[in-house]
Amino acid sequence: MTNIVKAEDKFITEKSMTDVVHNRIISLQSQNAIDMPTNYSFSNALKSAYLILSEQKMTDKKTPVLQGCSQESVANALLDMVVQGLNPSKNQCYFIPYGNQLTLQRSYLGTIALTKRLPGVTDVKGYAIYQADKLELGFDFVTGKTTVKEFIPSTDRDPTKLKGALGLIIGEKDILHVEYMDINQIKAAWYQGSMKGNSGAHKNFSDQMAIKTVINRACKTYVNTADDSDKIAPLMSKSIEVVDNEMQQEIEENAGTLEIEGEIVDVETGEILDTEDTKKAPF
Structure with a gap:
């Protein structure tokens, strides 16, 4: 630049x-x-x-x-x-x-904002998938895209039974892109950071962190393959994992938080935490 x-x-x-x-x-x-x-x-x-x-x-x-x-x-x-x-x-x-x-x-929200600027994209969604959920994926041989044939969430949200995460790029009439990561892929992505997926956020809010990981991959994959991505793709060069790695100095020096504009930012998750809520869930 x-x-x-x-x-x-x-x-x-x-x-x-x-x-x-x-x-x-x-x-x-x-x-x-x-x-x-x-x-x-x-x-x-x-x-x-x-x-x-x-x-x-x-x-x-x-x-x-x-x-x-x-x-x-x-x-x-x-x-x-x-x-x-x-x-x-x-x-x-x-x-x-x-x-x-x-x-x-x-931040994670910034990555979503960039993706939603592509023509035809109306929203970006992510879902944690648990062992009791019913998820059946398909494949369209004409378009070469993964599809969701059926998804029935269960009421069992036991964090120890998290088995993956589903990311969706949603268009005006249909789903433009489907990204699924199983728990091993998700943990492999977390392992790229110096915290190795062992931060408080990863341990206590694994479902939310899994959602962020799969959405990040979904956004990058879709942006890099979309016809109108020539202006957006260069801006997506850094993944959430890379950003997390670059923030580790702040994590180590500030016990996982950084004070910005009088607020507490969890630099591992990129979320603003109210001072009174620093011991609560950052989501």
């Missing part, structure tokens, strides 16, 4: 940073060098980002992020947010400092 801060911007004030990014985006638009998602207000997203960053602290919990991180990295993180069409006020992304560099991390 081209750096957005130039040498002449060296002494930009913290408050004017979003204005500089805003003006650069307007300039890029006039040159047809950047595409904005439909119904996306980058001005509102930048305002939300500034409010969040003005309250966020570095890992020492003392130094403000806008002072501890380089102006260039702040500006480029903001540009990355706009290019992806994400809004931090909707928990679609988080700003994470590494040393003096501010980085943007897309």
Whole structure:
């Protein structure tokens, strides 16, 4: 990505940073060098980002992020947010400092938002599958797609009987893509993170983590094979597992949480936890 801060911007004030990014985006638009998602207000997203960053602290919990991180990295993180069409006020992304560099991390909700921008996609759903559930998958030899022939959920939601997860990309008239992962595949994906699937979230809320894993794979698979994915696919290059890996430094240094804008973020799951709810389920 081209750096957005130039040498002449060296002494930009913290408050004017979003204005500089805003003006650069307007300039890029006039040159047809950047595409904005439909119904996306980058001005509102930048305002939300500034409010969040003005309250966020570095890992020492003392130094403000806008002072501890380089102006260039702040500006480029903001540009990355706009290019992806994400809004931090909707928990679609988080700003994470590494040393003096501010980085943007897309959340699980942001991945869904990107997928729903593809033509014909109306929703993305995920379901935990238990041993007592009745799930029968099929295969369409004409389209080469997996299909769901029958799915009857049971009332038995014993977490020890979780056997997989089902992800669906839903269109206006039918199911566009079906992704199924059995529990071994899911655990293999979790094992890619430094927590090896042994975090509190994975142990206590395995069904929700399984749903997030299968939806992430469903989104990436569908985006990379869809006809209109040429603009979206590059933005989906990082999987949830990769993002989790990159956040492990924060997990280790902050006991699994990071304070952002006065709230507690579970950086393993990418969920906002109210201060009073940090001991409760993050879903």
